[in-house]
Amino acid sequence: MxxxxxxxxxxxxxxxxxxxxxxxxxxxxxxxxxxxxxxxxxxxxxxxxxxxxFVPTGELSDPAEAGLDQVAVETVTMADGTQISVWSAAPAVEGAPTVLYFHGNSGNVSTRASRFKQILDSGFGLYAPSYRGYAGSEGSPTEVDLISDGREHFQAVAGLTDRIIIHGESMGTGVATAIAADQPDTDLLVLEAPYTALVDRAYEQYPWLPVGLLMIDQMPTRERIGNVRAPILIVHGTEDFVIPVEHGKRLFERAADPKEILIFDGAAHNNLWSQGLWPAVLDAWEKTKAEE
CATH class of the missing domain: 1.20.5 (Single alpha-helices involved in coiled-coils or other helix-helix interfaces)
Structure with a gap:
């Protein structure tokens, strides 16, 4: 041993x-x-x-209760039979555009009544659909369906007027960009507090998850905005903690000319209209007409 x-x-x-x-x-x-x-x-x-x-809340109210007597509530049927509620009004001024408005992820169409009033008071028309699954509309929201519906809404507006402004708010900016990228007849695209992609924002919030593999509705606006040929106005706030202003800046870099970005110092995610968003849209529209 x-x-x-x-x-x-x-x-x-x-x-x-x-x-x-x-x-x-x-x-x-x-x-x-x-x-x-x-x-x-x-x-x-x-x-x-x-x-x-997707966070639909509240009931769809009567436009007249919000002082929008000229707005009609329509029920339109999508290609697959889903019925969608739309707030609409024709332009009050001859030659004025109609705003095709895609709202954000919470609330419903009627919670944007004060914004619509500014649009209508300018003599512009309005066509504001309620997403699938939101107040007044059937179905369930998905990226594919919202974009498909958006194309049909654009065609409906195009059948009524030849001047169209597409306005996307927050989550709706992804839908608005996808439609504008497909529709060369768009006259102006307005993106209010946009994101580069929903999956990008998800990764920022949940860096410990493989969101690229898990997320179904990724809405890659960054990949679509380069195909938009209409003038683009991006509006964002420096104190936006829902969708940081860097998203708007990165989209602006990817967008083709003509384009403009307006950043309100101290503005948050939901108060851009009170900071002067609509006058900025009116100014952008005047520039668009001047370039025709």
């Missing part, structure tokens, strides 16, 4: 101690628990992602 085999100290170092085994077992168990928790969290986010993205 060798001297090493009789040395208790060497044998102790060569044989794992009971405490070492317990530590390794604890680490393995902890890894398993973390993996299970992560998988459950990712699964929860995947299954419920649309409830986080």
């Amino acid at each position: 060798s001297e090493a085999e009789n040395d208790p100290a060497l044998n102790a170092r060569a044989t794992p101690s009971g405490s070492g085994k317990r530590v390794r077992k604890l680490l393995v168990n902890l890894t398993v628990v973390v993996a299970i928790a992560y998988t459950m969290a990712a699964g929860f986010m995947y299954l419920n992602q649309r409830s986080f993205l």
Whole structure:
């Protein structure tokens, strides 16, 4: 028998101690628990992602109650039979454009009544659809369906007027850009607090998740805006913590000319209209007409 085999100290170092085994077992168990928790969290986010993205609330009110007597509430049927509510009004001034308005992810069309009043008071027309699954409309919202519906809405407006401004608000900027990229007859695209892509914003909020693999409705505006040939006005606020102003700046870089970006210092996500958004749109429209 060798001297090493009789040395208790060497044998102790060569044989794992009971405490070492317990530590390794604890680490393995902890890894398993973390993996299970992560998988459950990712699964929860995947299954419920649309409830986080699309947040319809409230009832569709009567436009007259908001002082919009000239606005009619129409029910239009999409190609697949889904019925959608639309607030619409013809231009009050001859030659004025109609604003095709795609609203944000929360509330409903009627919660934008004060904005619509500014549009109508300028003599412009209005065509504001309520998304699928939102107040007054059937179905469930998805990126594919909202864009498909948007194309049909554009054609409906084009059948009434030859001057169209597409306005996208927040989540609606992705829909608005997708439609403008497909429709060369768009006269002006207005993007209010836009994002480069919904999946980009999701990654910023959940960097620990593989959102690129999990997210269904990614809405890559950054990939579509370069195909827009209409003049583009981007409006954003420096204190927007819902969609940071860097998103608007990056979209502006990708957009083709003619384009303009207006950044309101101190403005947040939901108060751009009170900061002067609509006068900026009127100014952009005058520039568009001057270039015709």
